Amino acid sequence: MNIITQQVTAYLDELYRPLNSFLEELRKEAENNHVPIILRDTEQLLGNLLRMRQPKKILEIGTAVGYSAIYFAAVCDDALITTLEISEENAEIAIKNIENAGESERIQIIKGDAKKSLVFLQKQMKEEQAVPYDFIFIDAAKAQYQAFWDACQPLCKKNTLIVSDNILFKGMTASDDFVLNRRYKTIVRRMREYLNHITNTEIAETCVLAVGDGVAVSLMKE
Numbered sequence: 001m002n003i004i005t006q007q008v009t010a011y012l013d014e015l016y017r018p019l020n021s022f023l024e025e026l027r028k029e030a031e032n033n034h035v036p037i038i039l040r041d042t043e044q045l046l047g048n049l050l051r052m053r054q055p056k057k058i059l060e061i062g063t064a065v066g067y068s069a070i071y072f073a074a075v076c077d078d079a080l081i082t083t084l085e086i087s088e089e090n091a092e093i094a095i096k097n098i099e100n101a102g103e104s105e106r107i108q109i110i111k112g113d114a115k116k117s118l119v120f121l122q123k124q125m126k127e128e129q130a131v132p133y134d135f136i137f138i139d140a141a142k143a144q145y146q147a148f149w150d151a152c153q154p155l156c157k158k159n160t161l162i163v164s165d166n167i168l169f170k171g172m173t174a175s176d177d178f179v180l181n182r183r184y185k186t187i188v189r190r191m192r193e194y195l196n197h198i199t200n201t202e203i204a205e206t207c208v209l210a211v212g213d214g215v216a217v218s219l220m221k222e
């Protein structure tokens, strides 16, 4: 199920304009290959959040074939982007796409489970006394969002924006009526727990939006 009607989605898609021809082609290719890249309206929301925030350092959890990372680089001229990917195959495709986009200097892929990579980044940040991230995009295994959020905390500062994608999970997070397959039960329960946490925590202000497959935008207060 789409979280908004097919007709509204189709109308919004008509209004969408790709940022450049490279991204247009990459989106087509990803969609033809059923790679779950960011939806068009999610992309547009992220674009303007990035333009407002003007991040110098961006962290992404879940690279897939590199579409969103390349989009971030296109929107933010002078940002450095670190993106984490568990699938060797996806990471290799992403490396090629990032090279073809001419963004290898600014986009670094770290292969492996993001939970481990985040610990590595925490250590690196401490040792090198590096500055925290301005913008974090969580777009990987849905059942692990809380673990990603927790591991991201030492990498944040006041006003870091954390955007979590797919939080409504085709409407299933909102109601059991939409959970058609029992195998999604655990993911749905964990996503509800995650949303409950990030909308009630003292350390961030979070708004939950019915954009794309559901997007939570959290502004860190500390």
Ligand code: SAM
Pocket: 036, 037, 038, 061, 062, 063, 064, 065, 066, 067, 068, 069, 084, 085, 086, 087, 090, 112, 113, 114, 115, 139, 140, 141, 144
């Ligand atoms: N952000 C990408 C885009 O819009 O172009 C799409 C990312 S796709 C929805 C999710 C990706 O997260 C998949 O490529 C998957 O292999 C990866 N992933 C899943 N669990 C992960 C984990 N624990 N650590 C790192 N990557 C993970």
